[in-house]
Amino acid sequence: xxxxxxxxxxxxxxxxxxxxxxxxxxxxxxxxxxxxxxxxxxxxxxxxxxxxxxxxxxxxxxxxxxxxxxxxxxxxxxxxxxxxxxxxxxxxxxxxxxxxxxxxxxxxxxxxxxxxxxxxxxxxxxxxxxxxxxxxxxxxxxxxxxxxxxxxxxxxxxxxxxxxxxxxxxxxxxxxxxxxxxxxxxxxxxxxxxxxxxxxxxxxxxxxxxxxxxxxxxxxxxxxxxxxxxxxxxxxxxxxxxxxxxxxxxxxxxxxxxxxxxxxxxxxxxxxxxxxxxxxxxxxxxxxxxxxxxxxxxxxxxxxxxxxxxxxxxxxxxxxxxxxxxxxxxxxxxxxxxxxxxxxxxxxxxxxxxxxxxxxxxxxxxxxxxxxxxxxxxxxxxxxxxxxxxxxxxxxxxxxxxxxxxxxxxxxxxxxxxxxxxxxxxxxxxxxxxxxxxxxxxxxxxxxxxxxxxxxxxxxxxxxxxxxxxxxxxxxxxxxxxxxxxxxxxxxxxxxxxxxxxxxxxxxxxxxxxxxxxxxxxxxxxxxxxxxxxxxxxxxx
Amino acid sequence: xxxxxxxxxxxxxxxxxxxxxxxxxxxxxxxxxxxxxxxxxxxxxxxxxxxxxxxxxxxxxxxxxxxxxxxxxxxxxxxxxxxxxxxxxxxxxxxxxxxxxxxxxxxxxxxxxxxxxxxxxxxxxxxxxxxxxxxxxxxxxxxxxxxxxxxxxxxxxxxxxxxxxxxxxxxxxxxxxxxxxxxxxxxxxxxxxxxxxxxxxxxxxxxxxxxxxxxxxxxxxxxxxxxxxxxxxxxxxxxxxxxxxxxxxxxxxxxxxxxxxxxxxxxxxxxxxxxxxxxxxxxxxxxxxxxxxxxxxxxxxxxxxx
Numbered sequence: 001x002x003x004x005x006x007x008x009x010x011x012x013x014x015x016x017x018x019x020x021x022x023x024x025x026x027x028x029x030x031x032x033x034x035x036x037x038x039x040x041x042x043x044x045x046x047x048x049x050x051x052x053x054x055x056x057x058x059x060x061x062x063x064x065x066x067x068x069x070x071x072x073x074x075x076x077x078x079x080x081x082x083x084x085x086x087x088x089x090x091x092x093x094x095x096x097x098x099x100x101x102x103x104x105x106x107x108x109x110x111x112x113x114x115x116x117x118x119x120x121x122x123x124x125x126x127x128x129x130x131x132x133x134x135x136x137x138x139x140x141x142x143x144x145x146x147x148x149x150x151x152x153x154x155x156x157x158x159x160x161x162x163x164x165x166x167x168x169x170x171x172x173x174x175x176x177x178x179x180x181x182x183x184x185x186x187x188x189x190x191x192x193x194x195x196x197x198x199x200x201x202x203x204x205x206x207x208x209x210x211x212x213x214x215x216x217x218x219x220x221x222x223x224x225x226x227x228x229x230x231x232x233x234x235x236x237x238x239x240x241x242x243x244x245x246x247x248x249x250x251x252x253x254x255x256x257x258x259x260x261x262x263x264x265x266x267x268x269x270x271x272x273x274x275x276x277x278x279x280x281x282x283x284x285x286x287x288x289x290x291x292x293x294x295x296x297x298x299x300x301x302x303x304x305x306x307x308x309x310x311x312x313x314x315x316x317x318x319x320x321x322x323x324x325x326x327x328x329x330x331x332x333x334x335x336x337x338x339x340x341x342x343x344x345x346x347x348x349x350x351x352x353x354x355x356x357x358x359x360x361x362x363x364x365x366x367x368x369x370x371x372x373x374x375x376x377x378x379x380x381x382x383x384x385x386x387x388x389x390x391x392x393x394x395x396x397x398x399x400x401x402x403x404x405x406x407x408x409x410x411x412x413x414x415x416x417x418x419x420x421x422x423x424x425x426x427x428x429x430x431x432x433x434x435x436x437x438x439x440x441x442x443x444x445x446x447x448x449x450x451x452x453x454x455x456x457x458x459x460x461x462x463x464x465x466x467x468x469x470x471x472x473x474x475x476x477x478x479x480x481x482x483x484x485x486x487x488x489x490x491x492x493x494x495x496x497x498x499x500x501x502x503x504x505x506x507x508x509x510x511x512x513x514x515x516x517x518x519x520x521x522x523x524x525x526x527x528x529x530x531x532x533x534x535x536x537x538x539x540x541x
Numbered sequence: 542x543x544x545x546x547x548x549x550x551x552x553x554x555x556x557x558x559x560x561x562x563x564x565x566x567x568x569x570x571x572x573x574x575x576x577x578x579x580x581x582x583x584x585x586x587x588x589x590x591x592x593x594x595x596x597x598x599x600x601x602x603x604x605x606x607x608x609x610x611x612x613x614x615x616x617x618x619x620x621x622x623x624x625x626x627x628x629x630x631x632x633x634x635x636x637x638x639x640x641x642x643x644x645x646x647x648x649x650x651x652x653x654x655x656x657x658x659x660x661x662x663x664x665x666x667x668x669x670x671x672x673x674x675x676x677x678x679x680x681x682x683x684x685x686x687x688x689x690x691x692x693x694x695x696x697x698x699x700x701x702x703x704x705x706x707x708x709x710x711x712x713x714x715x716x717x718x719x720x721x722x723x724x725x726x727x728x729x730x731x732x733x734x735x736x737x738x739x740x741x742x743x744x745x746x747x748x749x750x751x752x753x754x755x756x757x758x759x760x761x762x763x764x765x766x767x768x769x770x771x772x773x774x775x776x777x778x779x780x781x782x783x784x785x786x787x788x789x790x791x792x793x794x795x796x797x798x799x800x801x802x803x804x805x806x807x808x809x810x811x812x813x814x815x816x817x818x819x820x821x822x823x824x825x826x827x828x829x830x831x832x833x834x835x836x837x838x839x840x841x842x843x844x845x846x847x
Contacts, residue, residue, distance in 0.1 A: 052623065052805060054623055055622065136587070138588045139587075142585045142587060157586045157590060225633060226625060226633050226634065226797060252707075253707075253795050254805055257689075257793070258792065258794065258795035259795070261693070262704060262707075265696060265700065267704065267705060268705075422573065
């Protein structure tokens with residue numbers, strides 16, 4: 001009997017443990033159980049892939065895509081970018097006018113409502129932009145306000161000021177913007193989410209806003225937890241881009257492969273990412289026949305010739321030789337599986353003003369010519385490093401680029417991987433990298449200027465190549481003062497041509513966006529940013 | 542017995558402090574979490590300054606650690622960088638991982654022990670060879686292959702079970718749970734089989750048989766109970782591992798549990814979230830090892846805690 005009673009103890013403690021476990025198992029099964037589409041209540045619902053935002057969903061503090069996509073869905077801005085052409089169209093703005101490209105008058109349409117019921121007025125823009133620009137609020141999007149007069153003063157570390165001198169409310173529906181210098185493309189910039197208006201309730205209680213963000217867009221946030229952000233159609237939305245579906249859920253996926261699987265199985269309605277193994281030989285096209293789309297997007301990828309490398313810095317011919325030694329077409333096809341478009345310029349053709357010609361022959365693979373140039377230039381002594389961050393799927397193509405250079409000109413090119421993007425960034429900032437390193441750029445607004453100004457102006461934040469050309473700076477300033485868009489674009493192209501002559505970096509390609517969707521939805525469109533047009537997507541009847 | 546439990550509980554205190562401090566120091570050495578948060582451009586100094594102040598990043602390591610533990614002691618786990626309460630996050634994710642672990646545990650314990658017993662009783666027979674070969678096959682397949690294939694075959698092609706487990710219901714977790722439990726199941730089968738074979742040859746089994754006890758009683762009560770001691774040890778620690786180590790499985794099946802959370806927190810260098818999660822894992826391990834030790838005493842009177 002002793003034995004039996006001990007067994008009973010063992011069994012009992014095991015079952016107590018099980019009970020404790022199953023008791024804990026009760027909660028946590030919140031929204032969105034399985035099926036992607038809308039249930040039987042007659043409401044149409046779409047579930048799309050989301051990822052975890054890096055910051056709270058405050059428009060001025062969101063500078064990455066995980067949060068940015070959601071912010072885009074619940075906010076409305078002064079202008080809206082056309083999904084097909086990326087042209088800015090007036091949204092909340094009735095008009096944005098300027099005589100001198102420096103003093104702008106913005107008139108608002110009346111009747112736009114925030115999701116808390118208050119009307120969108122001029123002061124909501126001015127307050128929001130002031131808040132984003134002020135250093136004491138530490139917003140990630142402060143960068144976008146730099147163009148407005150007074151931003152430098154209140155944006156400095158430790159500055160106490162909180163209003164931009166360049167903004168003034170004229171009346172409820174009019175305000176003026178004065179920029180630090182002439183900016184002909186200001187209206188194009190104002191569609192970025194950092195320029196979204198903020199309701200008064202945000203300033204009264206920012207913490208409450210973080211818990212339930214409010215905008216004036218076609219969708220409003222219903223609830224958000226760690227797995228789902230649920231948005232519903234905003235009934236009082238009065239803009240031109242109303243939602244087609246009643247409910248839009250961003251469901252968090254940590255792994256794009258899982259999202260892809262769910263789309264194939266019709267458990268998820270949309271994914272903005274096709275896993276790389278499915279890109280090989282267009283495998284995804286057989287899983288998702290008529291349910292996939294590939295489109296050029298506003299992104300650029302290239303290689304920086306390190307400004308800290310004396311051999312490269314002072315030797316244009318060497319840079320030209322290396323640039324010519326890269327077989328972009330072959331790598332795009334064989335290594336990138338068609339997910340990129342080989343580049344011959346510094347700005348992708350999806351943006352206004354871009355021509356994709358500035359790099360010309362130096363971006364065209366020619367091994368013989370590259371070798372001649374390389375020998376004339378005296379070659380590269382020692383190991384030519386190509387550095388990239390190891391956490392971002394760059395290994396394969398950097399090795400291909402290095403091999404291409406090695407085969408064409410015989411330089412001892414080797415890929416160096418840093419552990420992660422943060423370390424990589426730090427090394428670039430500290431000027432520790434020699435040789436070449438990877439660079440990438442995702443546009444903030446669809447203008448050729450965005451691919452030049454922030455990256456190549458002397459002293460700019462993202463000027464990794466430390467490009468310093470007064471003529472280039474002057475050309476950009478001239479373009480910013482131009483009277484018409486065409487004139488401005490022509491001048492920007494002239495500036496881009498200077499990059500072609502100086503080659504501080506060499507373009508590689510423009511990444512494209514490939515998306516897939518379930519057989520429950522239709523009207524799937526993506527814009528030049530590679531983001532789904534949330535308003536257009538529909539559930540099939 | 543009670544004194545033993547109290548002594549063990551007291552021992553946990555320095556262990557918890559020691560391990561959490563080690564983890565905190567390791568996270569600290571991951572590097573500056575404020576770098577690289579603003580895409581391809583450097584973050585503004587003001588943004589960095591606000592983060593540094595909010596998360597005490599400017600203090601020395603020890604001060605940071607004690608500030609952090611002080612907050613945890615009051616039940617405040619702090620916030621992740623995107624403003625989500627870590628406590629709430631863990632509360633939402635813990636039950637999902639527990640469910641997953643329970644499914645895995647049931648699969649591995651029931652099938653594993655059954656297969657092990659059958660193989661052990663028929664040592665050298667066909668069943669024994671079958672179990673040997675099949676467990677060898679399972680052990681040699683990496684879990685991501687097993688997971689991906691199971692997902693494709695049973696989730697997508699045959700559509701018997703949901704291919705992902707985003708909402709974390711029992712039904713959805715069945716497939717990842719089975720995948721997760723499979724590997725340990727193979728180990729348990731082998732452990733049970735070997736331990737049983739060894740004990741079947743022991744003197745006390747011969748004595749029991751000589752006393753005239755039925756075969757069923759000899760194996761079921763006398764041999765199996767002793768044979769299960771190493772198995773129980775394995776299962777106990779495996780539960781701890783299942784709680785945190787399901788990172789791969791949770792990614793494949795998009796389970797919003799602890800494993801995926803650890804992975805995400807490490808990749809975003811969210812120190813607070815990592816330390817809070819791992820602290821809980823340490824506690825689970827400690828409690829599991831205590832339970833295992835208590836079960837020893839119940840299964841084998843020779844192992845006494847008094």
